[in-house]
Amino acid sequence: MARFSLTTPLYYVNARPHIGSAYTTMAADAIARFARLRGDEVLLVTGTDEHGQKIQRTAQEQGLPPQTHCDRVAAEFQALWQKLNIQWHRFSRTTDPRHGVIVKEFFLRVWERGDIYLHQQQGWYCVACEEFKDERELLPGRYCPLHPTLLVEWRDEPNYFFRLSRYQAQLEQLYQTQPDFIQPETRRNEVMKFVAQGLTDFSISRLHLDWGFPVPVDPQHVIYVWFDALLGYITALLEPDEPPSLAAAVRTWWPVDLHLIGKDILRFHAVYWPAMLMSAGLPLPRRIFAHGFLTKDGQKMSKSLGNIVDPFALVETYGSDALRYYFLKEIELGKDGDFSEERFVQIVNADLANGLGNLLNRTLKLVHKYCGGRVPTATDSNENPLAAMGRELGEQVAQAYAALALHRACGLTLALVQRANQWIDEQAPWQLAKTGNQQALAGVLYALLEAVRLAAYLLSPVIPQTSTRIYQQLGYDVDFDRELPIGFAEHSRWGVLPTGQAVATPEPVFARLELPKLIKS
């Protein structure tokens, strides 16, 4: 059995989970679910990044010990993932004591390699970025360009540096020999351009900070949050009760097949992280995919605009399948996308309720009326437009998932549903019944049932609950959240519904969504 491992970012616990984190995680979950459907053994890693001065200060502002604050926020992430029906296997927290062991071991490896040195660093420091800033990139009045309301602070302190510069050639060779390492291609170009300009060493420690792991060779210093956070991917790979060690952590699941990230943290993953791993003599992840950002009604989400989308409220109101479907079908992973509540409701209703759900409903009614509630026999008229599409679909969708083109996987599948709704009118099975053409009738209904089944199966990584209801109404004892149907090769193909299988009484599998009535003034 093949293995497939992937990660979401470890989300910073500076604030409650936002829709962007939810988006990444929904995508990762769908990718993981498809791999599982295909029969792979899958490990999905998510988690939280909990160190750094910013966390310390946030906790302080709330009058909480940092760990308490982290516990609370981490719990919120887990709660949201549950509501979104995410099936994760490891939730990696960087304050996990086992993580400290891994970080220490990793640091020492790099240290012994001679890639870490002490250097006096002076400059303006943004606490929010956890980074030193060049004076010239500051906004007038010494504000951070990324955090225009935050004054940068003057620091003059010795820090430990990682010899990133030493790895420039190796990195460039990596990008050359492994063109798929960074995706989409536009991101790859950005990274290559950045590296080509020349790399400078970056600091991996901070002084005057408590909230983090001490530098093993100099406990006055604390390890910089990013150095620590990236390693959380590796710590996560330890078995639950396993004593922590680098060797144990990388034994089974490393290197991961995919780091799914947002485009804002590309450089850390595509440049710093591979260099760190090279230094430590560890294999590199196979692929890094950076997705785009979300806007709300065409505008950037921001506190000052007051247009932040709350994922908790959304999933409470509309349910997880609806959200997952909209974000994964309507937005191309890798490109920026927009969330409009009105459009969201329209699309989801059109595709899932009116399209897919209603197709099942009307077909099932016919099956009960004319075929005694059992799957009819597929006739020679296997030659029909649905069968023609259906025979190609499994492979096409598999390719789309492999390319992480989730929107295409959904679009291809929906095309079958749309064609089926046309075809049912063209064939008018109720007319066939009147004229006593029972064989043709059976063939038509079989094709319709099969189209719904195939669509439900291929969409199950995205809308597992809806797919489950469809499969169950079609007479299968299957729950895509628990017990998958056996055999991708079979279920992804056309024509697997067994003749004679009893189908259930039709019930809507996806209730139409309603826009909240009042428009806020």
Added chain:
RNA sequence: GGCGGCGUAGCUCAGUUGGUCAGAGCAACCGGUUCAUACCCGGUAGGUCGGCGGUUCGAGUCCGCCCGCCGCUACCA
């Protein structure tokens, strides 16, 4: 300033190597229908394919310039 990318019907987008390429879905309007979750089916969009110029028998589809939006990055200062 340099380098990516993008700009196609109200909205989201498809459009291989130039010649039914002017499309799909959603929305809207009109009509039909009942097997169906006020659903589905059919029809209607006269969109200068961002603008200008060029290559060509023929260009969203190639070339040049320009405008607008976005990303990465630099520098002047």
